[in-house]
Amino acid sequence: xxxxMKSTITSMEVAEMVDKKHCDLLxxxxxYMKQLGEGKxxxxxxxxxxxxxxxxxxxxxxxxxxxxxxxxIAHKLTGQKGTEFTAxxxxxxxxxxxxxxxxxxxxxxxxxxxxxxxxxxxxxxxQNLSPHRIAANFKAICxxxxxxxxxxxxxAPEYEQLQLIIK
Numbered sequence: 001x002x003x004x005m006k007s008t009i010t011s012m013e014v015a016e017m018v019d020k021k022h023c024d025l026l027x028x029x030x031x032y033m034k035q036l037g038e039g040k041x042x043x044x045x046x047x048x049x050x051x052x053x054x055x056x057x058x059x060x061x062x063x064x065x066x067x068x069x070x071x072x073i074a075h076k077l078t079g080q081k082g083t084e085f086t087a088x089x090x091x092x093x094x095x096x097x098x099x100x101x102x103x104x105x106x107x108x109x110x111x112x113x114x115x116x117x118x119x120x121x122x123x124x125x126x127q128n129l130s131p132h133r134i135a136a137n138f139k140a141i142c143x144x145x146x147x148x149x150x151x152x153x154x155x156a157p158e159y160e161q162l163q164l165i166i167k
Contacts, residue, residue: 008048008064009092014073017088018081022062029063032072046072053119067093116141 011029015022033043046069054060065073070089077085117138124134142148 007096008066009070009089010050010052011063011065012052013092014065014070014089018073018077018085026061026063028073028076029065029069045069053116055115055118057119057122 011025012022015025018025029047033047036043036046046066048064048066050062050064051059052062063069067089070085070093074082074086074089120137120141121134124137129137
């Protein structure tokens with residue numbers, strides 16, 4: 001799954017890039033997938049079904065869109081919108097391919113990381129997860145979005161480090 005995340009962008013990010021409501025883009029992608037299926041072309045080369053947790057703590061559908069999927073969407077757009085989207089997705093994938101660890105905040109889906117972290121925190125607290133485990137989960141999520149945190153962001157308490165050594 002982590003490899004898929006590294007080679008895709010979310011449909012939320014695509015919707016933002018093309019200035020379209022996410023729900024409308026989902027309808028388009030579903031139509032494209034149906035048409036690809038009828039032509040016996042694997043839609044997984046372009047789109048992968050996924051979900052995310054909304055602010056209301058609901059599981060909401062989305063898609064992971066590959067570079068091919070972005071090219072597919074770009075070919076459906078015309079004029080200025082098509083040109084701008086093509087430039088944006090090309091730049092975005094080049095950044096991922098070059099391994100740029102830190103990306104500007106404007107390229108992260110607006111508020112998505114914060115929403116996810118908030119939901120994660122509530123769940124972790126309800127499950128009595130220790131603070132350093134919550135921090136480790138948060139760090140893992142940030143890295144999936146290309147946000148680098150310092151190596152010492154997660155610090156296990158000394159008593160747990162001793163237990164790890166004993167085992």
